[in-house]
Amino acid sequence: MNLEKIYHYIDTHKENHFEKLKKILMQPSVSPQNIGIQECAELVAHYFEDLSCETEIFETEGNPVVYGKYHTGAEKTLLAYFMYDTQPYDEPGWTHPPMEATLAPLELPSGHVTALFNRGAINTKGPMMTLLNAVESIQKTEGDLPFNLLLVAEGEEELGSPHLPDFVEARKAELQKADAAVFPFYLQNTKGKVELFLGVKGIIYFELECSGKLWGRGPTEFGIHGSNKAWVDSPAWRLIHALSTLTEDNGNTVLVDHFYDDVAPPSPEDEELIRKLVETFDPEPFKQTAKVEKFVIDEKNTEQLIKKLLYTSTLNIDGIWGGYTGEGSKTLLPHKATAKIDIRLVPNQERDNMLPLVRQHLDTNGYTDVKIRVLDKGYNWSKVSVKEPVAQAMIRTCRNFGYEPEVWPHLAGSAPFYLFSTVLNIPYVSGALGHGARAHSPDEYIVYEGNEKVLGLDGAQKSMVAFLDEWLKG
Amino acid sequence: MNLEKIYHYIDTHKENHFEKLKKILMQPSVSPQNIGIQECAELVAHYFEDLSCETEIFETEGNPVVYGKYHTGAEKTLLAYFMYDTQPYDEPGWTHPPMEATLAPLELPSGHVTALFNRGAINTKGPMMTLLNAVESIQKTEGDLPFNLLLVAEGEEELGSPHLPDFVEARKAELQKADAAVFPFYLQNTKGKVELFLGVKGIIYFELECSGKLWGRGPTEFGIHGSNKAWVDSPAWRLIHALSTLTEDNGNTVLVDHFYDDVAPPSPEDEELIRKLVETFDPEPFKQTAKVEKFVIDEKNTEQLIKKLLYTSTLNIDGIWGGYTGEGSKTLLPHKATAKIDIRLVPNQERDNMLPLVRQHLDTNGYTDVKIRVLDKGYNWSKVSVKEPVAQAMIRTCRNFGYEPEVWPHLAGSAPFYLFSTVLNIPYVSGALGHGARAHSPDEYIVYEGNEKVLGLDGAQKSMVAFLDEWLKG
Numbered sequence: 034m035n036l037e038k039i040y041h042y043i044d045t046h047k048e049n050h051f052e053k054l055k056k057i058l059m060q061p062s063v064s065p066q067n068i069g070i071q072e073c074a075e076l077v078a079h080y081f082e083d084l085s086c087e088t089e090i091f092e093t094e095g096n097p098v099v100y101g102k103y104h105t106g107a108e109k110t111l112l113a114y115f116m117y118d119t120q121p122y123d124e125p126g127w128t129h130p131p132m133e134a135t136l137a138p139l140e141l142p143s144g145h146v147t148a149l150f151n152r153g154a155i156n157t158k159g160p161m162m163t164l165l166n167a168v169e170s171i172q173k174t175e176g177d178l179p180f181n182l183l184l185v186a187e188g189e190e191e192l193g194s195p196h197l198p199d200f201v202e203a204r205k206a207e208l209q210k211a212d213a214a215v216f217p218f219y220l221q222n223t224k225g226k227v228e229l230f231l232g233v234k235g236i237i238y239f240e241l242e243c244s245g246k247l248w249g250r251g252p253t254e255f256g257i258h259g260s261n262k263a264w265v266d267s268p269a270w271r272l273i274h275a276l277s278t279l280t281e282d283n284g285n286t287v288l289v290d291h292f293y294d295d296v297a298p299p300s301p302e303d304e305e306l307i308r309k310l311v312e313t314f315d316p317e318p319f320k321q322t323a324k325v326e327k328f329v330i331d332e333k334n335t336e337q338l339i340k341k342l343l344y345t346s347t348l349n350i351d352g353i354w355g356g357y358t359g360e361g362s363k364t365l366l367p368h369k370a371t372a373k374i375d376i377r378l379v380p381n382q383e384r385d386n387m388l389p390l391v392r393q394h395l396d397t398n399g400y401t402d403v404k405i406r407v408l409d410k411g412y413n414w415s416k417v418s419v420k421e422p423v424a425q426a427m428i429r430t431c432r433n434f435g436y437e438p439e440v441w442p443h444l445a446g447s448a449p450f451y452l453f454s455t456v457l458n459i460p461y462v463s464g465a466l467g468h469g470a471r472a473h474s475p476d477e478y479i480v481y482e483g484n485e486k487v488l489g490l491d492g493a494q495k496s497m498v499a500f501l502d503e504w505l506k507g
Numbered sequence: 508m509n510l511e512k513i514y515h516y517i518d519t520h521k522e523n524h525f526e527k528l529k530k531i532l533m534q535p536s537v538s539p540q541n542i543g544i545q546e547c548a549e550l551v552a553h554y555f556e557d558l559s560c561e562t563e564i565f566e567t568e569g570n571p572v573v574y575g576k577y578h579t580g581a582e583k584t585l586l587a588y589f590m591y592d593t594q595p596y597d598e599p600g601w602t603h604p605p606m607e608a609t610l611a612p613l614e615l616p617s618g619h620v621t622a623l624f625n626r627g628a629i630n631t632k633g634p635m636m637t638l639l640n641a642v643e644s645i646q647k648t649e650g651d652l653p654f655n656l657l658l659v660a661e662g663e664e665e666l667g668s669p670h671l672p673d674f675v676e677a678r679k680a681e682l683q684k685a686d687a688a689v690f691p692f693y694l695q696n697t698k699g700k701v702e703l704f705l706g707v708k709g710i711i712y713f714e715l716e717c718s719g720k721l722w723g724r725g726p727t728e729f730g731i732h733g734s735n736k737a738w739v740d741s742p743a744w745r746l747i748h749a750l751s752t753l754t755e756d757n758g759n760t761v762l763v764d765h766f767y768d769d770v771a772p773p774s775p776e777d778e779e780l781i782r783k784l785v786e787t788f789d790p791e792p793f794k795q796t797a798k799v800e801k802f803v804i805d806e807k808n809t810e811q812l813i814k815k816l817l818y819t820s821t822l823n824i825d826g827i828w829g830g831y832t833g834e835g836s837k838t839l840l841p842h843k844a845t846a847k848i849d850i851r852l853v854p855n856q857e858r859d860n861m862l863p864l865v866r867q868h869l870d871t872n873g874y875t876d877v878k879i880r881v882l883d884k885g886y887n888w889s890k891v892s893v894k895e896p897v898a899q900a901m902i903r904t905c906r907n908f909g910y911e912p913e914v915w916p917h918l919a920g921s922a923p924f925y926l927f928s929t930v931l932n933i934p935y936v937s938g939a940l941g942h943g944a945r946a947h948s949p950d951e952y953i954v955y956e957g958n959e960k961v962l963g964l965d966g967a968q969k970s971m972v973a974f975l976d977e978w979l980k981g
Binding site: 249252343350363375474 | 538539540541594595597598600665666667708710712719723724725726727728729730731732733734735736737738739740741743744745747748750751754756757758759797798799800801802803804812815816817819821822823824825826827828829830831832833834835836837838839840841844847849851882883918919920921946947948949
């Protein structure tokens with residue numbers, strides 16, 4: 034590919050690419066609240082068709098998967114995986130409107146940038162459009178694509194991709210023909226450093242609910258006057274005590290029997306990656322972005338901190354509620370209370386093994402009435418070797434742009450990559466250059482105009498082109 | 508007083524009295540959410556003026572107290588205390604619209620009635636209008652009132668009456684001239700039995716909040732991606748563990764040191780009342796109305812159950828919230844979590860002693876960062892002797908209507924009656940006949956058309972007239 038020409042195309046189509054991104058960012062697609070999903074799927078399909086893909090809106094029992102195929106008869110086939118759904122944007126704390134794609138100055142540790150604020154900017158409509166715009170730029174400049182392309186955009190990632198396996202099963206024969214998969218994402222942190230993750234943790238997500246109805250004690254149908262606490266039991270107190278048995282007082286060590294049994298130590302390849310990581314890893318950008326002052330362990334022991342992040346299986350309270358939560362003082366004895374919990378799975382924990390352990394723990398501790406409501410069957414963990422050509426292509430791309438990537442054994446977050454690595458047996462990599470942050474938080478953003486260290490939107494697109502070129506040469 | 512004539516007036520003015528009640532019920536006056544307070548105060552003032560009272564809207568630093576005086580030069584003076592504020596009505600579970608004063612059939616254990624559903628129906632606009640309509644009926648029939656009347660309607664009872672003490676202090680000289688106070692309330696339960704309470708528990712109400720900002724650990728400014736739980740602490744888990752130290756696993760026994768130190772055993776007069784209570788007390792109507800199946804102790808031991816209700820000082824979770832509480836699965840490590848707590852005070856617990864004990868407990872257990880936010884300074888407990896003439900007048904009234912009242916030493920709920928019994932040194936009683944329920948719950952109601960056992964609105968007004976007559980006769 035003639036990279037110079039393609040980069041020129043990107044430079045001269047910046048406005049056009051930005052408009053396409055803006056349009057999809059401003060299209061709500063909140064899967065947890067079922068807002069705008071269908072409209073967004075249609076927009077994604079429209080974008081796939083614009084790239085001359087044979088496009089299918091694959092209906093599932095949940096939200097559709099948008100599937101695009103572009104066959105050139107080339108030797109290699111790339112599978113690109115996206116999600117077109119996002120988290121809700123109704124939480125407080127946004128200083129920019131969450132759905133108006135606002136461009137505004139932002140000071141990063143690497144200097145001044147212009148950021149694009151919107152729900153889904155980094156997670157993951159920005160990176161998705163980066164790949165689609167890169168493909169368009171290649172097509173328009175080169176006349177055609179020098180590889181076959183399979184585009185898979187799901188609309189339920191934020192729900193734990195409950196129906197993506199159905200799609201993968203239905204199109205398995207085609208999908209398996211891919212030589213590699215790519216998940217477009219921005220790999221730079223606030224200082225411009227590139228962080229490349231060779232896998233993900235698994236996750237399961239559920240609610241624990243204690244109710245008078247299930248318990249047979251306390252108010253069974255509605256909250257009653259708080260003065261009755263003297264002679265009526267409290268489901269809210271019961272949930273508190275049930276939860277308190279799940280972890281040590283620090284909230285970090287899980288007390289569920291056998292919870293950590295399957296946790297594997299880092300592999301030799303991981304240990305080697307960690308040895309290099311220790312030299313470059315800097316927790317400051319994360320602390321600054323997330324407004325976190327202290328870690329669960331002393332951050333000066335960098336190796337331990339990295340291992341803590343990567344190899345700790347967690348039981349997290351995502352949310353809790355019960356009774357009167359408004360202003361002022363309403364006295365109430367609530368009839369139920371609920372907590373949302375996620376468990377992160379590290380190698381070699383199997384997703385299907387974990388909930389029975391939690392059930393067993395609750396039962397053993399006398400909380401047989403506390404209900405587990407599965408919201409999200411979740412994913413298994415997934416990893417690929419750093420030696421895979423697709424991973425090496427991403428590493429070379431970063432170097433070509435002047436960045437020595439910090440290669441992480443895997444990410445602490447979760448994604449359905451096990452479908453590629455395990456179900457389809459395809460190696461994959463996350464990429465491009467660029468920076469964004471505050472996924473799932475207010476003021477989610479990506480960098481639109483970068484600085485010397487952090488690439489902006491055009492740079493991100495160029496890096497994606499370069500990666501594709503490296504992978505082809507690969 | 509010519510009771511027959513007054514009753515006839517009540518019978519012939521039923522529609523008119525109902526319209527006045529309906530009007531004030533449909534006027535929102537939600538003090539915890541500051542909705543409609545001023546409008547409701549003005550309506551109350553208007554009603555006081557209709558009774559020829561010299562009326563003052565006494566401004567406080569919070570919501571106004573509406574104060575009405577009617578001096579006839581009679582020998583005796585009655586102080587009537589009301590609240591014109593209500594709890595919020597935005598909770599789920601209403602089958603009738605909460606603010607449309609709906610009349611609808613209701614099956615009680617005592618038989619069929621027509622109930623009036625509205626927020627504030629029983630707590631306490633229904634009983635307030637019962638007294639005001641009774642006074643009007645006497646004035647119109649007798650030509651004048653045979654006693655002086657002081658009407659005090661506050662608009663912050665549901666906030667813990669934070670400014671009522673200021674009013675009482677400012678008008679102390681006038682208020683102290685009252686010979687007795689009455690708090691209009693409906694004393695009949697679903698079976699028609701009369702329950703008379705000679706006092707109230709005290710209450711304090713506060714929030715416990717754990718935040719990353721105060722703790723210095725965890726996310727400090729906003730919720731962050733849940734995957735960070737592996738290396739960042741959780742304020743939500745911290746609140747759970749802090750709360751769990753406050754009670755035994757049953758949620759009923761408080762573990763705060765010295766919490767129960769000042770709890771007095773029942774007085775000899777109370778023990779005598781309880782001996783009688785045991786013979787007539789039936790927990791069924793409460794269980795049926797509140798949809799409660801089991802008590803904290805075996806209900807067959809009636810004496811213990813009654814004592815549990817009356818002499819237990821409780822630490823109740825009124826509400827709890829933190830993190831993502833919407834639909835579906837948003838992964839989040841919340842930066843704070845909060846619980847609303849009320850403590851009920853029994854003789855001889857002093858309100859000002861309790862919060863320091865909770866603070867001391869949290870500090871001793873290492874939770875120095877957990878914030879106590881006082882929402883409601885609360886009330887002390889209050890009791891009057893059954894021997895007081897005003898109590899005896901209410902008891903005689905019930906008997907005259909064919910009901911042997913079940914006399915309770917005090918109520919498990921709370922009200923600012925200590926202002927009367929302790930600050931002004933005036934004996935008081937709660938009354939009238941009639942029935943209502945579901946205070947602070949969906950489908951709050953009073954009975955509009957009664958049956959053979961439960962009086963309707965006209966009967967309630969007649970009983971109030973009869974009580975005033977008995978009290979005058981002394």
